[in-house]
Each structure stands twice: as C-alpha cells, then as structure tokens.
C-alpha cells in the first residue's frame with residue numbers, strides 16, 4: 001500500500017497580492033508557512049499589508065487577536081528558494097509570465113522531495129504548460145484562489161492529464177483544511193470555470209455597449225436589478241483593472257488566433273488612454289482619491 005504523506009508545511013512563492021493572502025489563509029488554518037519572494041522589499045510590504053488587513057479584522061471583531069497573532073507567528077518570510085525544501089505543498093503565485101514560471105518550477109523541482117505537491121495559482125496558465133520542467137509530473141496541478149484570497153471562499157483545483165488522482169484528492173483535502181470550498185476540474189481548460197463564465201458575461205456586456213444598445217451604467221443596472229449580481233460588469237472591470245481584462249483577451253487571442261478573442265476596441269482604447277479603472281481614478285466610471293465613485297448617473 002502506498003502511504004500518502006500528510007501536508008504539514010506549506011510553501012508559497014510570490015508575496016504579491018495573491019501570495020500574501022494565500023499565505024495568511026494557510027497560516028490562519030494552523031499551517032507553518034514559508035513565504036518566498038525574489039524581492040526583499042516585497043516581503044516587507046507583504047508583511048505590512050497583512051498586518052493592516054488583519055488588524056482591521058480584529059478591530060471589527062471578525063477574528064480574535066490571539067488567532068491572528070498565532071497566524072503571524074506561523075509565517076516565515078524568505079528570499080531563499082532553498083528554504084522551501086521542507087514544504088509538503090508549494091503554491092506558486094508569481095508574475096503571470098510562462099517562461100518565468102517554467103524557470104521557477106525547474107528550480108523548485110531540484111529542491112523539494114518527491115512527495116511535495118507543486119501547484120500554480122495562475123488564472124490562465126494550466127500546469128501542463130509547466131510540467132515538462134519538473135521531475136514528478138504526477139505531483140503537479142493548478143490550485144486557483146480568487147482575489148482577495150482572505151475573503152473569497154471558492155478554490156478551483158485543476159487536474160491535468162499528468163496529475164495523479166492521489167494528488168488531486170490531496171489538494172481537495174488541503175483546500176478543505178484551510179476552510180475553503182474546493183471544486184475539482186477533471187480536465188484542464190484555460191480560465192477554468194468562474195473566469196470563463198465571467199468572461200462571457202463581460203463580452204456580452206461590452207458588445208451590447210459598443211453596439212449602442214444601452215449605456216454601461218444601464219447594463220450594470222440590469223445585471224444588478226434583474227440578475228441580482230452584487231456588482232455590474234463595467235463596475236467590476238473598473239475594480240479589477242481594465243488592463244487585466246485586456247491582457248487576458250490578448251493572451252487568448254495570441255493562443256487561438258481567432259479574431260473573436262481579440263480585446264474589444266472600447267477596452268483597448270481605455271488601456272491606451274491609461275484609464276484602467278479605480279486604480280487610476282478613471283475607467284468606465286470616475287473615482288475620488290479614496291476610490292469612491294464620483295458620479296452615479298443611474
């Protein structure tokens with residue numbers, strides 16, 4: 001009988017928006033976490049941002065301060081990739097560039113023991129695009145958290161053809177153990193489930209707007225009042241960054257060559273003008289310095 005090695009220590013690579021919060025989610029669940037980034041400065045910023053976020057949760061009574069302090073003491077920050085040697089699962093959350101991820105997984109594969117699960121949090125790059133650089137393909141998959149990881153409950157686990165059933169099961173159990181709801185995709189597809197569905201909604205919203213059927217405010221209003229969505233597609237694009245939508249479509253177009261996958265011209269125009277949404281003060285709507293919408297025309 002094969003013994004399945006338990007997950008005792010978690011490694012997270014990349015201490016940006018996603019990696020920092022993924023590390024904290026795991027630390028809150030009681031796992032020792034090694035959080036690695038190539039930038040020393042980024043580790044400091046990650047720790048500071050997490051401190052502000054978690055203090056706010058304590059002040060609002062959402063988490064007891066002892067639990068938060070225990071979680072902080074579970075996190076070790078490092079720039080040394082070799083420190084991940086003791087991790088039983090590693091979640092990669094670095095920049096969305098295929099070649100950079102491939103180089104990282106090659107290096108990781110030289111460092112970690114055979115039982116370690118190697119997972120990428122990428123939203124678009126499936127693990128089969130990375131798997132030829134690692135020694136044990138059966139231990140590799142996608143584990144896709146949503147932003148902000150501390151808040152969003154769902155996690156998509158994506159099994160490639162190379163991923164063993166045991167690894168998929170281990171990841172599903174791991175996600176449950178960090179108090180999230182996992183869904184297993186038994187076959188790989190870029191974008192996975194949530195973002196593919198959201199993408200279709202966004203495309204239709206942009207098409208209706210570009211073709212003059214309604215304004216972006218009206219389309220957002222319909223989605224909120226008729227479909228009960230908490231936020232309309234244009235307000236959501238402003239929130240996540242219009243450039244994110246643009247780069248996802250650009251990447252898909254480059255892969256498929258299908259003109260239908262090209263970024264919509266209204267989106268490309270906004271990106272060219274630097275109107276990227278809330279983070280630049282203007283996107284489909286305008287925002288003040290606190291990130292609040294300036295004018296609500298509907």
Ligand SMILES: NC(=O)c1ccc[n+]([C@@H]2O[C@H](COP(=O)([O-])OP(=O)(O)OC[C@H]3O[C@@H](n4cnc5c(N)ncnc54)[C@H](O)[C@@H]3O)[C@@H](O)[C@H]2O)c1
Pocket residue numbers: 013014015016017018019036037038039042092093094095096100104121122123124144145146147
């Ligand atoms: N931002 C989102 O909404 C979101 C949601 C789900 C998944 N993702 C995925 O998560 C990943 C990270 O996204 P993010 O928004 O946190 O990015 P980010 O730019 O905020 O953070 C990336 C971090 O990786 C570090 N880094 C870059 N190269 C590295 C290397 N070789 N080794 C170690 N660290 C390295 C950078 O210094 C940076 O701190 C991407 O693959 C993205 O597709 C993002």
